[in-house]
Amino acid sequence: MQDRQFGFATRAIHAGTPPDPVTGSRVMPLYQTAAYVFGSTEQAAELFQLRSYGHIYSRISNPTVAAFEERMASLEGGLGAVAFSSGLAAQLGVVLSLAQNGDHLVCSQNIYGGTITQFTVLLKRLGIETTFVPADDHAAIAAAVKPETKLLFAETIGNPAGTIADLKALAGIAHDAGIPLVVDNTFASPYLCRPIEYGADIVTHSATKFISGHGTVIGGVVVESGRFPWDNGRFPLLSEASPGYHNKVFTETFGEYAFLMRARAEILRDVGAQMAPMDAWLLLLGLETLPIRMEAHVRNARAMAEFLDKRPEVEWVSYPGFASHPQHKLAEKYLPRGAGSIFTFGIRGGREAARRFIDALELWSHLANVGDMKSLVIHPASTTHSQLDGDELRKSGVAPESIRLSVGLEDADDLMWDLDNALKAAVRATENAPA
């Protein structure tokens, strides 16, 4: 049994959670504790010097959170993982582990509006500049890299327009420049795509979405491949003595674990954006059904996209599963099990019709989240991407009439019944409205 390579579904249920050795509990216990008793003063000192492994304080590590981290590392095919309190905290953790004042990032512009704001406003104030480039303009991406660039960031399936990143090409550009490719894999989940298999070095997730699956948790996680040469001269935060941790040189002390150790021992410790044990416990439960949920999400999403595509009230459907989508070939290559369950469409009648459509829906929930069992809807231009100006909106693929659907697991017929009623009501009301 020990040398067997278990399949994805088996690891989604078992990785990180053997039966509890003390009580025999088959479910991972919820270690709802802030701190851990030391066996001796010597052991306490060893732990604080990072000379032996163990839990000190739940801001840095916790057994229930560690089980979630181990399961995520297994599912993404990484060396290890560090969990954070949210997806935004996870990606901030990556940036702060690698970059400081004066450094620079290159980032796809076809991504979540909150990430664009985090990079353009918060990181800029901290002295870290970002150049945004179209995910499919590889020449522009390569040209944007400067000597002080620390990473290239992209989303597997871009939020909300469904732009698919050519992961192999992006990894090639990043590695030629001596920087890691960081991929936000939230919209795909490790079931549909594992970016590390295509050369990505670090994967981030908003675990809030498909990993939870039930809309119960805000969480994030970073998984690292363990393959990137952090001692290539470009990452002094890892390869030079760190005043934040007894002047340790992370690359020398921890080898392939250098990045993961700095992310945990310095960034998680100093920022305090750790995952709560209860949230990790819920996420472990969510992961157990990830494979079957994703299969059903993909099936329902295709049914909705095909339904909308035939409707006279609909101007366009941007669904990577359609041959007409600009990155359909990339979707077939990187997402062979399906292009996820989040896509956008444009309603006839522009922003006003979009507003009326959303207000007329009954079964679909109008809220700012995706990846739930429940079907969700939102108008990105006035909500998730509303911090962006007109030019940024256009660049990130958000039109005034764009409506984003996150297709859940209800009966497809019921979802279509609701869409049908709302489409008719919205377009009728918009066309009859006084000019």
Ligand SMILES: Cc1ncc(COP(=O)(O)O)c(C=O)c1O
């Ligand atoms: C693609 C993507 N990445 C990251 C985030 C941020 O995640 P969180 O809300 O868990 O901080 C989101 C949130 O919607 C997202 O859609």
